Amino acid sequence: MKKKISIIGSGFSALAASCYLAKSGYEVNVYEKNATIGGRARQLKREGFTFDMGPSWYWMPDVFERFFADFDKKPSDYYELIKLTPAYRVYYGIDDFIAIEDNLADIIFTFEAIEKGSGKLLHDFMDEARSNYDIAIKDLVYRPGVSPLELVTLETAKKVGQFFCNISKDIRKKFKNERLIQILEFPVLFLGAKPSDTPSFYSFMNYADFGLGTWHPKTGMFDVVRAMESLATELGVIFHVNSNIEKIIVENKTAKAIVVNGQRIDADLVVSGADYHHTETLLDKQHRAYSEQYWNSRVFAPSSLLFYVGFDKKIENISHHALFFDVDFKQHATDIYDIPQWPAEPLFYANFPSVTDHTAAPEGMESGFFLIPLAPGIEDTKALREKYFDKIIDRFERLTQQSVKNNIVFKQSFCKNDFVENYNSYKGNAYGMANTLWQTAFLRPKLKSKKVNNLYFTGQLTVPGPGVPPALISGKLVSNLIDKQFLKV
Numbered sequence: 033m034k035k036k037i038s039i040i041g042s043g044f045s046a047l048a049a050s051c052y053l054a055k056s057g058y059e060v061n062v063y064e065k066n067a068t069i070g071g072r073a074r075q076l077k078r079e080g081f082t083f084d085m086g087p088s089w090y091w092m093p094d095v096f097e098r099f100f101a102d103f104d105k106k107p108s109d110y111y112e113l114i115k116l117t118p119a120y121r122v123y124y125g126i127d128d129f130i131a132i133e134d135n136l137a138d139i140i141f142t143f144e145a146i147e148k149g150s151g152k153l154l155h156d157f158m159d160e161a162r163s164n165y166d167i168a169i170k171d172l173v174y175r176p177g178v179s180p181l182e183l184v185t186l187e188t189a190k191k192v193g194q195f196f197c198n199i200s201k202d203i204r205k206k207f208k209n210e211r212l213i214q215i216l217e218f219p220v221l222f223l224g225a226k227p228s229d230t231p232s233f234y235s236f237m238n239y240a241d242f243g244l245g246t247w248h249p250k251t252g253m254f255d256v257v258r259a260m261e262s263l264a265t266e267l268g269v270i271f272h273v274n275s276n277i278e279k280i281i282v283e284n285k286t287a288k289a290i291v292v293n294g295q296r297i298d299a300d301l302v303v304s305g306a307d308y309h310h311t312e313t314l315l316d317k318q319h320r321a322y323s324e325q326y327w328n329s330r331v332f333a334p335s336s337l338l339f340y341v342g343f344d345k346k347i348e349n350i351s352h353h354a355l356f357f358d359v360d361f362k363q364h365a366t367d368i369y370d371i372p373q374w375p376a377e378p379l380f381y382a383n384f385p386s387v388t389d390h391t392a393a394p395e396g397m398e399s400g401f402f403l404i405p406l407a408p409g410i411e412d413t414k415a416l417r418e419k420y421f422d423k424i425i426d427r428f429e430r431l432t433q434q435s436v437k438n439n440i441v442f443k444q445s446f447c448k449n450d451f452v453e454n455y456n457s458y459k460g461n462a463y464g465m466a467n468t469l470w471q472t473a474f475l476r477p478k479l480k481s482k483k484v485n486n487l488y489f490t491g492q493l494t495v496p497g498p499g500v501p502p503a504l505i506s507g508k509l510v511s512n513l514i515d516k517q518f519l520k521v
């Protein structure tokens with residue numbers, strides 16, 4: 033008889049795990065508390081506008097290809113990818129922005145025009161970044177974080193210095209122009225920590241940015257969720273939405289069942305793709321591997337204040353992705369990581385999917401997504417949300433030289449309290465536990481419970497870390513460990 037696996041949650045990591053486990057021959061059921069699947073990558077459709085609720089940057093296309101190839105498929109079997117050109121714009125002032133083009137040669141040209149000599153420096157920096165990408169993303173991140181020895185290879189031995197220097201210092205040694213520095217520091221923000229707390233080795237994120245480019249699934253990131261759902265269904269996975277897991281039942285130190293909306297469902301094995309901290313609260317105290325003190329002492333990725341906005345006209349002077357770095361980058365980072373507080377002058381990010389995808393808004397209109405990164409655990413009130421919307425929309429109008437406030441026909445916010453309520457997110461983190469040196473690989477919470485047999489974890493609080501590509505990899509890693517236990521492969 034097939035072994036029965038219950039998976040908690042339906043984010044990218046859980047979806048990936050469900051595909052691998054079904055392919056290995058288990059009976060797989062996925063239980064999602066919300067009404068739709070996709071976790072933080074859910075989709076919001078309102079009044080003719082469509083928004084990806086979370087991720088919007090499709091980076092590292094090779095990781096998606098590798099995922100689908102494991103099932104003899106290609107991403108193009110399910111969705112169409114568009115390479116964005118420019119990849120994004122970074123705004124510094126009124127009509128003052130840098131466009132990051134879709135190929136390295138043009139980006140080098142842009143750098144050289146801003147700081148003489150920086151073109152050659154960027155070329156060399158990217159050579160190193162590409163080599164780090166080959167080591168990290170093509171190999172190291174596919175190791176399960178079981179032992180420190182996983183990180184010891186011939187290649188990493190040659191780069192050991194890069195683990196003990198930070199990327200901010202490294203970039204500042206080479207480049208002097210503050211704008212170029214900020215652009216080069218931006219990609220590691222996806223790892224959830226300050227550039228000054230992120231090892232130089234993580235320049236592989238710069239290769240992901242400038243080397244591999246920014247892509248957009250034709251009708252949004254949710255295309256990938258749909259693709260994975262189709263694949264999982266083809267493989268026999270059964271999805272249950274509106275299915276809140278209230279408890280994981282442990283008998284003889286072994287996970288035996290989950291309680292879903294008050295009903296016990298037995299399983300041979302439980303995998304949780306929900307936030308790790310929350311999953312442990314579903315266990316009686318003696319079965320939890322990590323204390324509250326442990327979680328409280330970790331560096332978490334930021335929370336965010338998000339706005340999904342429908343405009344009744346086309347917005348001018350924008351690109352699909354836009355970063356607003358016209359205020360003090362360092363001060364905002366301090367407000368997130370060092371002295372948690374609402375930033376006086378926030379950096380923000382906006383995307384306009386309807387620039388690329390005409391189905392994202394009614395004809396002649398625009399859908400906009402605005403994001404302010406915030407400290408996890410921060411106070412969240414309606415008044416604060418509105419105050420900050422006014423702040424950024426005023427700046428947006430000034431920097432892009434147009435009025436848009438009176439053209440808003442739809443607006444919905446999402447902030448820390450929603451992250452907690454919707455996803456059981458620890459302190460309302462938006463994208464998990466940061467990848468600092470001391471929270472990397474074997475130093476992260478384990479894929480396999482240290483206390484409960486047949487209980488496994490996947491997702492952005494465990495290995496390898498935050499982001500959609502790592503979530504796909506996390507699903508594969510946990511499945512490999514389970515196969516090792518049950519199939520002895």
Ligand SMILES: Cc1cc2nc3c(=O)[nH]c(=O)nc-3n(C[C@H](O)[C@H](O)[C@H](O)COP(=O)(O)OP(=O)(O)OC[C@H]3O[C@@H](n4cnc5c(N)ncnc54)[C@H](O)[C@@H]3O)c2cc1C
Pocket residue numbers: 040041042043044045046063064065066069070071072073085086087088089090091275276277278305306307310336338403454455456462463464490491492493497498499500501503
């Ligand atoms: C605003 C935002 C922007 C981002 N931008 C990008 C980006 O541009 N590019 C990128 O690569 N990454 C980005 N990320 C990060 C990326 O989205 C995440 O790292 C990834 O989607 C996390 O997947 P996951 O499977 O670990 O968790 P989740 O997506 O959080 O999935 C966990 C699931 O578990 C469910 N759950 C929780 N508790 C229970 C319970 N008790 N019972 C049943 N179900 C439960 C939740 O509802 C959720 O569906 C962004 C994230 C956010 C929030």
